[in-house]
Amino acid sequence: MHFLRYLSSAFVAGLAAQTAALSIPGKPGLKVKPYKREVLQHIVTWDQHSIFVHGERVLFYSGEYHPFRLPVPGLWLDVFQKIRSLGYTGVSIYTDWALLEGKPGEFLAEGIFDLQPFFDAAKQAGIYILARPGPYINAEVSGGGFPGWLQRVPGVLRSLDPGYIAATELYVKSIGEIIAKNQITNDGPVILFQPENELYSCSDDIDPCPNPEYFQYVEDQFRNASIVVPYIVNDNNEGNFAPGQPVSVDIYGIDSYPLGFDCANPETWPENALQTDLTETHLNYSALTPFSFIEFQGGSFDPWGGWGFQQCLELVGYEFERVFYQVLIPRDDEH
Numbered sequence: 001m002h003f004l005r006y007l008s009s010a011f012v013a014g015l016a017a018q019t020a021a022l023s024i025p026g027k028p029g030l031k032v033k034p035y036k037r038e039v040l041q042h043i044v045t046w047d048q049h050s051i052f053v054h055g056e057r058v059l060f061y062s063g064e065y066h067p068f069r070l071p072v073p074g075l076w077l078d079v080f081q082k083i084r085s086l087g088y089t090g091v092s093i094y095t096d097w098a099l100l101e102g103k104p105g106e107f108l109a110e111g112i113f114d115l116q117p118f119f120d121a122a123k124q125a126g127i128y129i130l131a132r133p134g135p136y137i138n139a140e141v142s143g144g145g146f147p148g149w150l151q152r153v154p155g156v157l158r159s160l161d162p163g164y165i166a167a168t169e170l171y172v173k174s175i176g177e178i179i180a181k182n183q184i185t186n187d188g189p190v191i192l193f194q195p196e197n198e199l200y201s202c203s204d205d206i207d208p209c210p211n212p213e214y215f216q217y218v219e220d221q222f223r224n225a226s227i228v229v230p231y232i233v234n235d236n237n238e239g240n241f242a243p244g245q246p247v248s249v250d251i252y253g254i255d256s257y258p259l260g261f262d263c264a265n266p267e268t269w270p271e272n273a274l275q276t277d278l279t280e281t282h283l284n285y286s287a288l289t290p291f292s293f294i295e296f297q298g299g300s301f302d303p304w305g306g307w308g309f310q311q312c313l314e315l316v317g318y319e320f321e322r323v324f325y326q327v328l329i330p331r332d333d334e335h
């Protein structure tokens with residue numbers, strides 16, 4: 001089960017930043033990968049509480065907003081300004097490979113698909129961007145962003161199969177370079193980057209799952225396209241690719257939809273859905289990076305012929321938010 005969702009992405013950092021040194025529970029001997037990113041750029045950094053931009057603590061508080069879902073460039077600034085006015089500091093974006101390379105070998109980011117005005121609008125509104133270009137995005141889009149023509153390419157998807165890898169190269173290079181140009185190191189709004197997406201559920205022909213060699217390859221592809229801002233991962237809270245793993249990102253993050261998507265029964269909350277050990281698992285997996293949620297249920301999708309968003313709103317509306325969003329705040333007694 002891996003529904004990808006689009007409403008909420010909150011990168012929540014420690015709020016109790018004052019006081020003395022942390023004791024760090026968890027795996028003894030946890031090795032944190034040397035912060036190699038510091039040699040690539042020095043503008044975006046982090047400690048165990050939050051990220052910093054230019055040395056200033058930033059609570060990256062974000063929603064999802066995808067350029068291809070509102071293909072009206074003239075509205076982008078207005079929407080970003082409204083997001084900023086609500087108090088958000090960031091926006092997490094997906095880009096959709098299928099829309100940008102409709103024909104194999106022809107990458108086209110023009111007109112309504114031109115991302116430059118989108119990045120410019122974010123910058124003008126004072127919104128930081130977490131870029132999540134895939135190549136697989138899920139995101140409740142057809143094929144998870146995979147172009148239809150990929151069906152005719154022999155090779156296991158999301159593996160090192162040469163057919164699949166070759167098919168990804170043009171998109172990854174092209175979108176990677178567009179995003180790279182808009183990193184904060186180039187005076188743009190992009191401060192974080194997610195290679196791949198939710199690489200924790202796999203088809204039967206992927207072994208091991210998730211496949212670290214494949215993940216490393218995607219990291220390298222984007223690095224080669226000049227991405228230098230910190231890498232994050234959107235994981236199902238199992239520690240995949242956390243700092244200290246042989247293949248890892250810089251900042252570990254969790255993907256969680258505790259109430260699920262059963263809009264048919266909006267008054268029924270699944271039993272034991274309120275997970276109270278999230279701070280502890282975070283400290284176990286990645287004590288020296290900020291407590292991060294790359295996605296935390298901001299709504300529910302409704303499929304064709306579904307129950308309607310009004311019922312979904314009852315399922316994951318304000319009552320859900322009051323109860324569940326509190327688990328996103330690290331508890332003092334665990335520090």
Ligand SMILES: *[C@@H]1O[C@H](CO)[C@@H](O)[C@H](O)[C@H]1NC(C)=O
Pocket residue numbers: 217218220221224
């Ligand atoms: C990245 O670039 C290096 C140097 O050109 C090259 O050896 C490597 O194969 C590239 N990796 C990927 C995944 O493209």
Ligand SMILES: *[C@@H]1O[C@H](CO)[C@@H](O)[C@H](O)[C@H]1NC(C)=O
Pocket residue numbers: 026027277280281284
């Ligand atoms: C965290 O790690 C400790 C020590 O290995 C373990 O006992 C505990 O169950 C872990 N907590 C969670 C929530 O996984």
